[in-house]
Amino acid sequence: MPAHALLTVPHATAGPRLAAPLFTPAATGPSLCRANCRPVSLTNQQQRLRHLHPAAAATKPGAIGSAAEAAAAPAEGLVRSLQGVEVFDLNGKALPVADLWKDRKAVVAFARHFGCVLCRKRADLLAAKQEAMEAAGVSPVLIGPGTVEQAKAFSDQTKFKGEVYADPDYSSYKALEFANGLFSTFTPSAGLKIIQLYREGYRQDWELSFEKNTRTKGGWYQGGLLVAGPGIDNISYIHKDKEAGDDPEMEDVLTACCS
Numbered sequence: 001m002p003a004h005a006l007l008t009v010p011h012a013t014a015g016p017r018l019a020a021p022l023f024t025p026a027a028t029g030p031s032l033c034r035a036n037c038r039p040v041s042l043t044n045q046q047q048r049l050r051h052l053h054p055a056a057a058a059t060k061p062g063a064i065g066s067a068a069e070a071a072a073a074p075a076e077g078l079v080r081s082l083q084g085v086e087v088f089d090l091n092g093k094a095l096p097v098a099d100l101w102k103d104r105k106a107v108v109a110f111a112r113h114f115g116c117v118l119c120r121k122r123a124d125l126l127a128a129k130q131e132a133m134e135a136a137g138v139s140p141v142l143i144g145p146g147t148v149e150q151a152k153a154f155s156d157q158t159k160f161k162g163e164v165y166a167d168p169d170y171s172s173y174k175a176l177e178f179a180n181g182l183f184s185t186f187t188p189s190a191g192l193k194i195i196q197l198y199r200e201g202y203r204q205d206w207e208l209s210f211e212k213n214t215r216t217k218g219g220w221y222q223g224g225l226l227v228a229g230p231g232i233d234n235i236s237y238i239h240k241d242k243e244a245g246d247d248p249e250m251e252d253v254l255t256a257c258c259s
Contacts (some may be wrong), residue, residue: 079233081175087165090155092148097172100141100165101229107133107257110173110223111144114154115208117197118190118245119144119223123160125250130162136258139163145170145221150208157205170221178240179222190244222246227256 079098086094100106109126111119123142130140140162144151151166167173173180225248227237237256239248 076233078176078235078238081177082172085171085175087143087167087172088148088151089163089165090148090152097143097165097167098232100139100163101226101234102232103230104139105137105227105229105257106139106141107253108141108143108226108228110176110178110225111142111154112221112223112244113208114144114146114150115205116244117194117202117204119154120158120202121193121197121245122223122247123154123158125247126162127159129250129254130160132254132258138257141165143167143172145173146208153205153208173221173223176224176238176240178224179242180220182220184222184241184243185220187243193245225253227253 082096082098085097087097087100088094100108107126109122111122113119126140126142133140140160141164142160142162143165144154145167147168148166151164155161155164222241222244224238224240226235226239228235237253239253241247
């Protein structure tokens with residue numbers, strides 16, 4: 001992979017630089033910026049150039065993703081918000097979530113909940129790229145809000161054979177400020193995706209979906225995806241779902257983690 005120069009732009013609070021170049025989600029793919037930021041007056045060609053040369057965007061040291069995301073989510077802020085957050089492996093062992101990428105590079109995906117039909121599709125998208133990730137020395141990881149037992153069921157039911165962790169208190173979702181609420185869950189786009197997935201043979205696990213922790217905490221949090229490590233403050237890519245089923249472009253993820 002050719003070396004990428006990291007830009008240093010002065011700003012009020014200096015943060016650590018990322019050890020890897022930053023990657024911006026494709027202009028045609030969903031992004032946090034689209035969901036929460038005002039539109040910017042970029043031509044299609046300018047958007048294409050920004051995608052191909054992410055360093056050309058005005059970024060801060062330690063910034064993540066597009067220029068708008070960089071202003072909202074510097075790496076040091078994310079790492080600080082994740083301090084004290086734990087997840088549980090399939091044996092019920094607790095570990096700090098940042099340990100998942102402390103000593104290695106990892107693609108860390110977040111599911112809405114373990115019964116979700118849309119999340120089963122995300123698991124398959126990851127499974128389809130798992131061989132390429134592992135060949136590049138990158139560990140695929142999936143976190144879901146729920147119990148260890150629910151995580152085990154999800155692992156058994158899907159094609160994804162990477163590491164699966166449970167976050168029963170939604171701690172990582174809250175720390176990362178993922179989208180949350182009725183209006184990001186029930187959207188026309190999500191409804192159409194569910195219909196399409198049922199046509200493809202995917203099914204919701206209603207038993208998992210109606211367990212108490214999912215019903216009471218709702219599955220209202222959307223998920224996302226990080227490319228991070230090695231090093232807990234090395235987060236080089238972030239995608240936050242703006243609505244249910246808002247999957248990242250997997251080619252962007254592969255570029256960020258494996259090029």
